[in-house]
Amino acid sequence: MGFLAEKLAWAATRLNPAPGLYLWPPVRSVRNRLRAGGGQDDHSLRLLAMMRHAVKTVPYYRERYAEKRIDTAADIERFGFIDRQTVADGFDRFISEAVHRDDFELGTTGGTSGSPLKLLIPRKRYIVEWGTMYSLWGRVGYRGQVRAVLRNHRVPEGDVRSRPLTRE
Numbered sequence: 001m002g003f004l005a006e007k008l009a010w011a012a013t014r015l016n017p018a019p020g021l022y023l024w025p026p027v028r029s030v031r032n033r034l035r036a037g038g039g040q041d042d043h044s045l046r047l048l049a050m051m052r053h054a055v056k057t058v059p060y061y062r063e064r065y066a067e068k069r070i071d072t073a074a075d076i077e078r079f080g081f082i083d084r085q086t087v088a089d090g091f092d093r094f095i096s097e098a099v100h101r102d103d104f105e106l107g108t109t110g111g112t113s114g115s116p117l118k119l120l121i122p123r124k125r126y127i128v129e130w131g132t133m134y135s136l137w138g139r140v141g142y143r144g145q146v147r148a149v150l151r152n153h154r155v156p157e158g159d160v161r162s163r164p165l166t167r168e
Helices: 003-015 025-037 043-055 059-065 073-078 084-089 125-139
Strands: 104-108 118-122
Touching: 043 059, 043 073, 059 073, 073 125
Parallel strands: none
Antiparallel strands: 104 118
8 A cells, every 4th residue: 555545544544433423324223223133033023014014005915815814924825926927017006005106216127037127216225225234244343444445346556545434
């Protein structure tokens, strides 16, 4: 590391010395929720809640399953599988009535296994993405230290940049 890069790295560590303060609060909230669960959430309870929500607010599922009870994980087996064509043909019927469409962008899959499927993607998805990344990095010891972020396949000599506030 050259003299200038070394000084920049040193300065970056001094500009944001408190590891607990390096995250924007919504990102920190996601990270903490993931950290608290430790990957050991009771997924069956969350799945049951999601299925009940779908039957209550998603037209496709309400029409087909409103009469079925969902009390245990075993009850989920009564729900059939659907294929991508079913979703493609009835996209609007798969959108929850509880969703605020303005909070989402319309996107598509890559279409590698057929024609692309439409998706609603949360506008603030980066909050969950960054919270997840910080949670995963924390599991291997990251606590807000300066980190290297490689944005290309190789870094040419002398092309080292620092972002002190993000500690990159």
